[in-house]
Amino acid sequence: MSVDTDNQTPDTGHLRTQELIRFDKVTKRFGDNTVLDGLDFRVEPGKHVTLIGPSGSGKTTILRLLMTLAKPDEGTITVAGERLFPAEEKQIREVRKKIGMVFQQFNLFPNMKVLRNITEAPVTVLGLSRDEAEERARELLDLVGLADKCDAYPGQLSGGQQQRVAIARALAMRPRVLLLDEVTSALDPELVAGVLDVLRDIARTTDITMLCVTHEMNFARDISDQVLMFDSGHVIEAGPPERMFGDPEHERTREFLSAVL
Numbered sequence: 001m002s003v004d005t006d007n008q009t010p011d012t013g014h015l016r017t018q019e020l021i022r023f024d025k026v027t028k029r030f031g032d033n034t035v036l037d038g039l040d041f042r043v044e045p046g047k048h049v050t051l052i053g054p055s056g057s058g059k060t061t062i063l064r065l066l067m068t069l070a071k072p073d074e075g076t077i078t079v080a081g082e083r084l085f086p087a088e089e090k091q092i093r094e095v096r097k098k099i100g101m102v103f104q105q106f107n108l109f110p111n112m113k114v115l116r117n118i119t120e121a122p123v124t125v126l127g128l129s130r131d132e133a134e135e136r137a138r139e140l141l142d143l144v145g146l147a148d149k150c151d152a153y154p155g156q157l158s159g160g161q162q163q164r165v166a167i168a169r170a171l172a173m174r175p176r177v178l179l180l181d182e183v184t185s186a187l188d189p190e191l192v193a194g195v196l197d198v199l200r201d202i203a204r205t206t207d208i209t210m211l212c213v214t215h216e217m218n219f220a221r222d223i224s225d226q227v228l229m230f231d232s233g234h235v236i237e238a239g240p241p242e243r244m245f246g247d248p249e250h251e252r253t254r255e256f257l258s259a260v261l
């Protein structure tokens with residue numbers, strides 16, 4: 001992976017801040033199915049990394065491990081130099097605050113208005129006052145183009161609007177890392193562009209590290225610093241989007257891209 005030359009620190013062992021996310025020899029099994037097999041994986045701060053690869057190759061599993069929605073069987077996961085796995089519950093909760101996720105199915109709280117969907121976690125988890133949380137929520141709704149939807153319920157919004165609320169909700173926690181798992185796959189085609197535009201904006205105007213699973217290859221090409229091709233739980237090829245899409249080395253990558261492009 002590339003190195004940030006403007007962010008070099010002397011290599012004194014503990015100052016290895018070049019990686020915000022680090023998987024070391026991570027293995028994840030479901031019964032007899034070894035989904036990730038000794039995976040080593042790094043993401044540098046502020047980078048936008050896209051995971052591509054066939055269905056079932058383990059992309060969602062990687063994001064779920066980072067969200068602590070699943071636990072590895074072996075290996076270590078570190079975020080911003082702090083252990084996420086294995087670690088004590090208290091530490092896991094702290095590290096977990098650095099990470100936000102948006103899912104394919106928006107997973108909004110259906111019984112809460114839009115504003116409350118966004119303020120809930122900042123109030124209960126971060127301890128913000130309701131006023132502070134609402135101010136932050138309104139700014140974010142503005143960013144995602146939904147300033148007028150504060151008082152709507154999720155069920156009154158289109159899928160694209162719900163997904164933009166879900167993005168605002170994730171950002172309200174001021175995460176260092178935003179995980180995006182096929183966030184436009186469940187949307188009607190005409191609603192996809194609006195969501196991708198919001199994400200392009202976030203990629204351009206914030207320093208949030210993004211780890212993205214998508215089949216939207218034009219979007220991936222626009223926002224990614226690096227694209228990783230996954231197959232059977234392994235990174236089989238990685239590189240900048242120009243090369244990965246323009247001149248992939250691996251036969252498997254070529255096959256996959258010709259099927260989706």
Ligand SMILES: Nc1ncnc2c1ncn2[C@@H]1O[C@H](COP(=O)(O)OP(=O)(O)O)[C@@H](O)[C@H]1O
Pocket residue numbers: 030033035053054055056057058059060061062
């Ligand atoms: N909760 C689960 N229980 C059993 N098997 C699972 C579970 N989650 C994922 N898997 C299996 O792990 C493999 C990788 O899944 P996943 O990470 O969702 O792949 P991708 O996101 O690349 O499509 C698949 O074979 C899937 O069936």
Ligand SMILES: [Mg+2]
Pocket residue numbers: 059060061
């Ligand atoms: Mg998936």
